[in-house]
Every structure is written in structure tokens, then in C-alpha cells.
Amino acid sequence: MPTTAASSRRRRSRLYRVTAALVVFVAVACYMALQYLSGNRGSPRCTVGPSDGGExxxxxxxxxxxxxxxxxxxxxxxxxxxxxxxxxxxxxxxxxxxxxxxxxxxxxxxxxxxxxxxxxxxxxxxxxxxxxxxxxxxxxxxxxxxxxxxxxxxxxxxxxxxxxxxxxxxxxxxxxxxxxxxxxxxxxSLTCSSAAATAPGPGDAAEVRADLVRAFGRSVLPPAPSSAGAAAASTVSVPVPTEDGGASRRGWELAHWAVARAGTLRIDQVSYAGRVWTADTGWRTEREDSGSESVRMRLVH
CATH class of the missing domain: 1.10.530 (Lysozyme)
Structure with missing residues (x-):
């Protein structure tokens, strides 16, 4: 038969283990709550799924x-x-x-x-x-x-x-x-959250154009503008053919490429065929921008 002292020690040991587990649980819960309230809800990530956002x-x-x-x-x-x-x-x-x-x-x-x-x-x-x-x-x-x-x-x-x-x-x-x-x-459809924040500093239109040419070949872009104004320095526009007067597969390929490369190239907005992507909102419909003749990439500035 175990002694009363031994039983008491075992009870105290179990109590210590339970208390330690509760302390760890509360600490983790508090940390997660703080992360949520501070807006830091996870590292940047990309998701591919249905284009309409459905099931x-x-x-x-x-x-x-x-x-x-x-x-x-x-x-x-x-x-x-x-x-x-x-x-x-x-x-x-x-x-x-x-x-x-x-x-x-x-x-x-x-x-x-x-x-x-x-x-x-x-x-x-x-x-x-x-x-x-x-x-x-x-x-x-x-x-x-x-x-x-x-x-x-x-x-x-x-x-x-x-x-x-x-x-x-x-x-x-x-x-x-x-x-x-x-x-x-x-x-x-591909969307990325907080992608542009993964690389510091402003975007460089020349870098974006060079990356496009390396991936898609020289025919992807028209000749570079002879003089770059403020708009040209902060936006890269890629012309695309239309299909039956609407958006083309090539256009969406370029748009998704821009979203996927946004963090590396410091792109903060992509627009095509009446839809606009930003890291904060993902893809959304913007009726005022209904054109499908080009994919526009706005750079971080």
C-alpha cells in the first residue's frame, strides 16, 4: 500500500502538470487574440480557386x-x-x-x-x-x-x-x-494577400518590363516609350488581343502572372477586363474599368 505522503506527492505532480498546461494554453490564446486584434493574421499567401469565389x-x-x-x-x-x-x-x-x-x-x-x-x-x-x-x-x-x-x-x-x-x-x-x-x-483564379509588402521600396517599370520579356518573349510588349512621365514610371500596360469582343485567355494569363509576381516586382494593383486586384481586397469588379484591350499593372511608389 502506498504511503499517504507518496499519494500526496503524486497529486501535487499532477496538479503542477495540469496548471502548466493551462498556462501554456492561455498564453497561446492571448497571443492569437493579440495577433488578430493587431491585424497580423498570418504571413502573405496566395490562393487559387474558382474565379467567381464560389464553392x-x-x-x-x-x-x-x-x-x-x-x-x-x-x-x-x-x-x-x-x-x-x-x-x-x-x-x-x-x-x-x-x-x-x-x-x-x-x-x-x-x-x-x-x-x-x-x-x-x-x-x-x-x-x-x-x-x-x-x-x-x-x-x-x-x-x-x-x-x-x-x-x-x-x-x-x-x-x-x-x-x-x-x-x-x-x-x-x-x-x-x-x-x-x-x-x-x-x-x-489566382489571388494573393499582402503580396506587394514582401519586397521593400518602390516598383521599377523597367524591371517589370524586363521580367515580362524574359518570361513571355519580346513580342509581349510594344516598344518602350521614348520619354517616361510620372504615369509611365508607375504603370506598365500590356496590350492583349480580345476574343469575341471580350476578355481573352492571354489577358487573364498575364493578369495572373502579375498577381503572382507582385511581391517580387512590387506591383500593388492589377486591372483587366473590368476587374481589379489589390493585395488588400483581392479581385473585385470595377464597372468603370470595362476595357479588355490591356492588362495594367500599377507599381508601388
């Missing part, structure tokens, strides 16, 4: 991941490749690097697709360039006969030659949703 599958990722995904998509569509190719590329990058441009990996693997300089994918500097590494992935993908009709895991594995080929499959639903938005196909 449907959604996928959340960081601004860094969204920016890299936008580059992967732009390189693919600029080559005239179908949405399926972009989906395969995005699923591959999600598995290989979680869509982060990392400078390490298995052996000498680098970048979004974990390509290896020793295996002829390019120099380390080239592979760490998302435009270059995306292009090299597509170079190999299009050499796979019938890649667009193959299961995603098979197509990706023919390019990557991974030790875990089935791992690509789990990323296909998210990659398909993301590629639908980034290639401009309805009903998917």
Missing part, C-alpha cells in the same frame, strides 16, 4: 511559390505548349523543390526541378535561373512521345528519372488547378 477546390501557396509557378507557366505557354505540359511541369517542381528555387539537393541537384550540372542540365548559375531551368524541363518533355496523353507520373519520370516516380502523382490535382489559373483558363 470548389482551392490550393494555397506562398508568394515565392506563386512567383516561381508563374514563371514555369509563362515559359511553357510562350513555347506554344498546352496546359497539360504546364501541369506536368508544375507537379514536377512541387515534388522536387516545393516550387522553391533552392541551391541544394541530392548530390549536385539544384533549383526548381533539382537538375544536376554533372548530368548536362547546365551550369549551376543557369539552373538557378527559373526561366532557364523551366525551359530545359520543357525541352526534355517535348521529346517524350505522346507526353500529353501519358499519365503524369510517367511523363514526369521520363524527364526526371527519379528514384521515386510515383511521388509526382500526389501533386497533380494542385498542379492542374494552378495551371488552369496561370494559363488563363476559366474558371480558375
Amino acid at each position: 470548389g477546390r482551392t490550393y494555397t501557396l506562398s508568394p515565392e511559390q506563386a512567383a516561381n509557378a508563374a514563371t514555369v507557366s509563362a515559359v511553357g505557354t510562350t513555347r506554344g505548349l498546352p496546359e497539360r505540359a504546364v501541369t506536368i511541369a508544375l507537379a514536377t517542381a512541387l515534388q522536387e523543390s516545393a516550387l522553391r528555387n533552392i541551391d541544394h539537393g541530392d548530390r549536385d541537384s539544384l533549383g526548381l526541378f533539382q537538375q544536376r550540372p554533372s548530368q548536362g542540365w547546365g551550369t549551376p548559375g543557369q539552373i538557378m535561373d527559373p526561366v532557364y531551368s523551366s525551359g530545359k524541363f520543357y525541352d526534355h518533355l517535348v521529346d517524350v512521345p505522346g507526353y500529353s496523353r501519358l499519365p503524369l507520373t510517367v511523363a514526369a519520370q521520363r524527364v526526371q528519372k527519379s528514384g521515386f516516380p510515383q511521388a509526382y502523382a500526389k501533386h497533380e490535382p494542385d498542379a492542374a488547378l494552378l495551371s488552369a489559373a496561370l494559363t488563363g483558363r476559366e474558371p480558375a
Whole structure:
């Protein structure tokens, strides 16, 4: 039979543990309440989902991941490749690097697709360039006969030659949703919160134009204005063709690219076809801006 003193010690020990747990719980609750009241409700994030804001599958990722995904998509569509190719590329990058441009990996693997300089994918500097590494992935993908009709895991594995080929499959639903938005196909839409705040300082129109050309090619933009006034310095306008007098898939592709790259390029507003995006409000309809002839990007100033 345990002594009365031993029983008392066990009761006190349990009481201390319960009290400590309650203290931790109250501290966490107070911290979350303070974060909510101060307006700091989480780190910046991007969400892709139904364009009308209704019910449907959604996928959340960081601004860094969204920016890299936008580059992967732009390189693919600029080559005239179908949405399926972009989906395969995005699923591959999600598995290989979680869509982060990392400078390490298995052996000498680098970048979004974990390509290896020793295996002829390019120099380390080239592979760490998302435009270059995306292009090299597509170079190999299009050499796979019938890649667009193959299961995603098979197509990706023919390019990557991974030790875990089935791992690509789990990323296909998210990659398909993301590629639908980034290639401009309805009903998917991409929005980012607090994206412009992720990079300090004012936006640079020349930097935005250079990034557009690197991703989409020189034909994406008209010749630069000979003299840049205040409006030209704070806004980049990209002309797009209309379809049946209305918004085009190309227009929404460019608009979503701008939203995804907003944090990197310090874009605080994107407008196209009567809809306007800001980091604070997301996408909203603005009837006074009903034109669909260009995508306009207003920079942080």
C-alpha cells in the first residue's frame, strides 16, 4: 500500500502538470487574440480557386511559390505548349523543390526541378535561373512521345528519372488547378494577400518590363516609350488581343502572372477586363474599368 505522503506527492505532480498546461494554453490564446486584434493574421499567401469565389477546390501557396509557378507557366505557354505540359511541369517542381528555387539537393541537384550540372542540365548559375531551368524541363518533355496523353507520373519520370516516380502523382490535382489559373483558363483564379509588402521600396517599370520579356518573349510588349512621365514610371500596360469582343485567355494569363509576381516586382494593383486586384481586397469588379484591350499593372511608389 502506498504511503499517504507518496499519494500526496503524486497529486501535487499532477496538479503542477495540469496548471502548466493551462498556462501554456492561455498564453497561446492571448497571443492569437493579440495577433488578430493587431491585424497580423498570418504571413502573405496566395490562393487559387474558382474565379467567381464560389464553392470548389482551392490550393494555397506562398508568394515565392506563386512567383516561381508563374514563371514555369509563362515559359511553357510562350513555347506554344498546352496546359497539360504546364501541369506536368508544375507537379514536377512541387515534388522536387516545393516550387522553391533552392541551391541544394541530392548530390549536385539544384533549383526548381533539382537538375544536376554533372548530368548536362547546365551550369549551376543557369539552373538557378527559373526561366532557364523551366525551359530545359520543357525541352526534355517535348521529346517524350505522346507526353500529353501519358499519365503524369510517367511523363514526369521520363524527364526526371527519379528514384521515386510515383511521388509526382500526389501533386497533380494542385498542379492542374494552378495551371488552369496561370494559363488563363476559366474558371480558375489566382489571388494573393499582402503580396506587394514582401519586397521593400518602390516598383521599377523597367524591371517589370524586363521580367515580362524574359518570361513571355519580346513580342509581349510594344516598344518602350521614348520619354517616361510620372504615369509611365508607375504603370506598365500590356496590350492583349480580345476574343469575341471580350476578355481573352492571354489577358487573364498575364493578369495572373502579375498577381503572382507582385511581391517580387512590387506591383500593388492589377486591372483587366473590368476587374481589379489589390493585395488588400483581392479581385473585385470595377464597372468603370470595362476595357479588355490591356492588362495594367500599377507599381508601388
